[in-house]
Amino acid sequence: MSDFLSGFVSIIGSPNVGKSTLLNKMIGQKISIVTDRAQTTRNKITGVLSRQDYQIVFLDTPGVTNPKNKLGEYMQKVAYDAMNEVEAILFVADATQGVREKDAVLLDKLSQAKAPVVAFINKTDIASLGQANEAEETLRSYAFVKTVLRGSAETGKGLEELEQALRGFLVPGPQYFPEDMVTDQPERLLCGELIREKALLLLREEVPHGVGVGVEKMERREDRDMMDVYATIYCERESHKGIIIGKGGSMLKKIGQESRKDIEWMLGCPVNLQLWVKIKEDWRNRQGMLHELGYE
Ligand SMILES: Nc1nc2c(ncn2[C@@H]2O[C@H](COP(=O)(O)OP(=O)(O)OP(=O)(O)O)[C@@H](O)[C@H]2O)c(=O)[nH]1
Numbered sequence: 001m002s003d004f005l006s007g008f009v010s011i012i013g014s015p016n017v018g019k020s021t022l023l024n025k026m027i028g029q030k031i032s033i034v035t036d037r038a039q040t041t042r043n044k045i046t047g048v049l050s051r052q053d054y055q056i057v058f059l060d061t062p063g064v065t066n067p068k069n070k071l072g073e074y075m076q077k078v079a080y081d082a083m084n085e086v087e088a089i090l091f092v093a094d095a096t097q098g099v100r101e102k103d104a105v106l107l108d109k110l111s112q113a114k115a116p117v118v119a120f121i122n123k124t125d126i127a128s129l130g131q132a133n134e135a136e137e138t139l140r141s142y143a144f145v146k147t148v149l150r151g152s153a154e155t156g157k158g159l160e161e162l163e164q165a166l167r168g169f170l171v172p173g174p175q176y177f178p179e180d181m182v183t184d185q186p187e188r189l190l191c192g193e194l195i196r197e198k199a200l201l202l203l204r205e206e207v208p209h210g211v212g213v214g215v216e217k218m219e220r221r222e223d224r225d226m227m228d229v230y231a232t233i234y235c236e237r238e239s240h241k242g243i244i245i246g247k248g249g250s251m252l253k254k255i256g257q258e259s260r261k262d263i264e265w266m267l268g269c270p271v272n273l274q275l276w277v278k279i280k281e282d283w284r285n286r287q288g289m290l291h292e293l294g295y296e
């Protein structure tokens, strides 16, 4: 084991560029939720890639934007903290968007980081060659960016090269996690995230950012292979509660059905999911609620 290499790699980038999709694809398992909306990821998500002679511990982070509330401040801090004490930083850009003002601000921040920076231009499957080339040229103009690669987290193109590039920054060290462990997120948090993902995907534009999910209890039945999961969807307004519940409870039912499928797949057993909706005004600015939902 003396030749074993390992290290931490933070995945950093603007919202919606595909950081979580990339993590899931590299790991080969869905551990970080993905939607087409900005600011999907709210916490640091650890994903472990284990090979025979090396291990990469990825840290997926929230897309960096200007915070609008305490939750936003927390999310920004998670991303900034992840720039320290890692072996490498994987900066992700969206080929169809290029290097925008917000990406440039983030790159300036990364120029101060101690760790080497690898840039990955994502979504080349839907970008023109010109767009990808332009992004690459801009990224290469940053002297501290060691390597610029491109590909697609969706199709998997370019990910083998990316893994090899990151491998080059690993150092002799321990296997931090057992090789069959893909994340250190507790099942309870993963369940909550899967429910939040379905809520984000199914709800209208104005509700999603104010949605939080708390899983109160997970209990295995004694008489059979089944799990009872009790969870609450929090929102900020009466009108939002109405939208989440839907006509005759139809929306809540749909959120429940779709998230249950994912939760069952994750837990490997049938699940009885009980969902509630509660209003907590301005919860994204309330320390107690942030703490309760795991944002601390
Ligand atoms: N076509 C295409 N779509 C992609 C690719 N990677 C990600 N996406 C899509 O881009 C959207 C955002 O993906 P996420 O992985 O949630 O992005 P993120 O950077 O983690 O976003 P935040 O957590 O909000 O910061 C989703 O709709 C993905 O399906 C890709 O390589 N190609």
Ligand SMILES: [Mg+2]
Pocket: 019, 020, 021, 032, 033, 040, 041, 061, 062, 063
């Ligand atoms: Mg994400």
